[in-house]
Amino acid sequence: MNDVHIPLHALKGRGVSHRQPHRFERDQRAAFDDGWGTLDEQRAEGEEAVAPATQVTFEEARSAITTNDSPDIGFRLGLNPYRGCEHGCVYCYARPTHSYLNLSPGLDFETKIVAKRNIAELLRRELLAPRYQPDLLVVGTVTDAYQPVERELRLTRAVLEVLSAAQHPVGMVTKGSGVERDLDLLAPMGQAGLAAVYVTVTTLDAKLARVLEPRAAAPHRRLRTIRTLAEAGVPTGVSVSPQIPFLNDDMERVLEAAWEAGARRAFYQVLRLPWELSPMFRQWLDLHYPDRAERVMARVQDLRGGKDYDADFATRMKGQGIWADLIRQRFVKTCDRLGFNREREPLDTSRFRPAALRGQGDLF
Incomplete structure (x- = not known):
């Protein structure tokens, strides 16, 4: 498959500039100069290229709830209405999951979205299973449940309707302001100790966030979402993830702004670059921040024991070494100063009433 490149100024809102070959492909191809000037001609024609439009396909999922036993993840159950994410965050650790679909973790991940059209009905059935034990269910663990396609498809909305009816606890992590649309469900659940939402604010630098x-x-806009959720009575937090050395160095300012907006919980992770994400991120740095690309990657490797990434459960979320410790100290001291995480009651599983789902018809 071709490694297709798009000129920087033609990206128009896309996170990466090429179709990164995935790790299961046998062949990788790249353009080269054959001496006849054809490469220059192709590049010249590419100057007028338009960034790929989003394509949505549908699948009949086999299950709704996923489980994990990773010791560094604070929840056991997850749910994702979509595969791929149109937000196009270049650092997204979930990009390599598109490789299992024989799609590129690069442009395909943010332009070829798979929607699980039967996700709400599957969830209803799984909650009704006799052996099901209620636990915190986190929606949007791999891709954002409030990415742009949710405005039309409303799959996340359908999931919340099931959880609300069953009085099942739910946590959410999102960058999407679309979560405000579902306040009619989230507000009463939050007030009953059944819902909490974390909004990711990676930086306050709008220019950096744009790329x-x-x-x-x-x-x-995300800070306004935090304020809206908090004022509606939804327990609200902020994720200042990922921390990327020499790029988003305004953690303290983000936490202060989030506190002012009403967030009372906070967490962070450092940049993770598994599988194909490492060469993609390196190319993105060369494209957007060539003046500091080497410094950024040198510090990332300091966090990972000299490698671009280390999947060890003990260090993959926070890194290791002196720089990891400095990030941790900055986070802890700022949270202590502001008052984050002082009151963090677990969500209530005792209210779970699966019988309320019996006889519920088609949710669509």
Whole structure:
């Protein structure tokens, strides 16, 4: 498959500039100069190229709830209405999952979205299973449940309707302001101890956010979402993830702004570059920040024991070494100063009433 490149100024909101070959492909091809000037001609024609449009396909999923036993993840159950994410965040650790679909973790991940059209009905059936034990269910663990296609497809909305009816606890992490649309469900659940929402604010630098997370809500818009959720009574937090050395160095300012907006919980992770994400991120750095690309990657490797990435459960979320410790100290001291994470009651599983789902018809 071809490694297709698009000129920087033609990206128009896309996170990466090429179709990164995935790790299961046998052949990788790249353009080269054959001496006849054809490569220059192709590049010249590419100057007028339009960035690929989003394509949505549908699948009949086999299951709704996923489980994990990773010791560094604070929840056991997850749910994702979509595969791929149009937000196009260049750092997204989930990009390599598109390889299992024989799609590129690069442009395909953010332009070829798979929607699980039967996700709500599957969830209803799984909650009704006799052996099901309620636990915190986190929606949007791999891709954002409030990415732009949710406005039309409303799959996340359908999932929340099932969880609300069953009084099942739910947590969400999102960059999408679309979560405000579902306040009629989230507000009463939050007030009953059944819902919490974390909004990711990676940086307050709008210029950086525009190229780092091109189709996600702007930083100031995410802060407004935090305020809206908090004022509605939804327990609200902020994720200042990922921390990328020499790029988003305004963690303290983000936490202060989130606190002012009403967030009372916070967490962070450092940049993770598994599989194909490492060469993609390196290319993105060369494209957008060539003056500091080497410094950024040198510090990333300091966090990973000299490698671009280390999947060890003990260090993959926070890194290791002196720089990891400095990031941790900055986060902890700022949270202590502001008051984050002082009251963090677990969501309530005792209210779970699966019988309320019996006889519920088609949700669509």
